Each structure stands twice: as structure tokens, then as C-alpha cells.
Amino acid sequence: xxxxxxxxxxxxxxxxxxxxxxxxxxxxxxxxxxxxxxxxxxxxxxxxxxxxxxxxxxxxxxxxxxxxxxxxxxxxxxxxxxxxxxxxxxxxxxxxxxxxxxxxxxxxxxxxxxxxxxxxxxxxxxxxxxxxxxxxxxxxxxxxxxxxxxxxxxxxx
Numbered sequence: 001x002x003x004x005x006x007x008x009x010x011x012x013x014x015x016x017x018x019x020x021x022x023x024x025x026x027x028x029x030x031x032x033x034x035x036x037x038x039x040x041x042x043x044x045x046x047x048x049x050x051x052x053x054x055x056x057x058x059x060x061x062x063x064x065x066x067x068x069x070x071x072x073x074x075x076x077x078x079x080x081x082x083x084x085x086x087x088x089x090x091x092x093x094x095x096x097x098x099x100x101x102x103x104x105x106x107x108x109x110x111x112x113x114x115x116x117x118x119x120x121x122x123x124x125x126x127x128x129x130x131x132x133x134x135x136x137x138x139x140x141x142x143x144x145x146x147x148x149x150x151x152x153x154x155x156x157x
Contacts, residue, residue: 074136
């Protein structure tokens with residue numbers, strides 16, 4: 001299994017991009033600014049070269065408009081999924097909470113997959129993209145030997 005999602009590319013037609021699960025997800029999230037902002041960040045990270053074409057196919061223009069996340073998310077020590085955000089006035093907010101927990105993030109993307117009626121391959125692709133999008137988990141102890149059977153335990157300070 002690939003460690004990157006590669007289901008769309010810049011050579012696809014606008015109609016193919018609109019019919020992709022990514023295009024369907026952006027259209028679905030049009031009325032949900034929080035989900036749309038998260039999806040825009042997710043897609044920008046996973047499909048950097050394709051993102052302007054995807055946005056143009058779905059929205060009619062290739063631009064990401066504020067508010068948007070300007071860093072990859074990470075899981076903080078309390079378990080919240082956070083990232084830096086640019087507000088519509090241009091100010092930067094560090095550590096904006098995208099999801100209250102990893103479980104909430106998984107639930108939101110599972111519900112999205114259910115509502116879009118994604119097939120198994122598309123669901124796998126979605127969660128590959130999510131896994132690649134979240135870059136760090138600050139709950140883990142970096143000094144712990146990862147080969148140790150206890151390496152999965154959480155360390156909170």
C-alpha cells in the first residue's frame with residue numbers, strides 16, 4: 001500500500017476532478033466552513049500540484065481564500081489536532097484547534113466517507129491522505145525506543 005494518496009493529478013479533465021471523491025468532498029463541504037477549511041488543507045498537502053486545478057474545477061477559481069491552515073496539523077499533548085491558521089484579516093493564529101481529538105477527526109472523515117458513499121478504494125485513499133496530512137504526534141515520548149513493546153503508550157506531562 002502506498003504511503004501517499006495519488007488518485008488525482010493535474011492532467012485530469014475538470015469533469016474527472018469534479019467526479020473524484022476529492023471534488024465531491026469539496027462540493028459537499030461548501031456549506032460547512034470548518035470541514036471545508038480542513039479539506040482544503042488536506043488536499044493542498046496531498047495534491048500540491050493538482051490543487052489549483054481541483055479548486056478551479058469545483059469552485060471556478062484556483063485560489064485558496066482565508067481562513068486557511070498554513071501549517072500541517074499535529075496532535076498536541078492533550079490530544080487535540082491543531083495547526084496554524086491565517087484569518088480573513090491576514091492575522092496568523094498559532095495552534096488553532098481543527099479537531100478536539102484524534103477520535104473526533106476519524107469520526108468526521110468516516111461520516112464524510114459514508115455521506116459521499118465512497119467505495120473501499122476511495123475510503124482507503126482518504127485515510128492515506130489524512131495519515132500523511134497529520135505530521136506529528138506530540139503525545140509520544142521521543143526518547144522512547146520505538147522497538148520497545150511499550151512504545152505505543154502515551155506520555156502526558
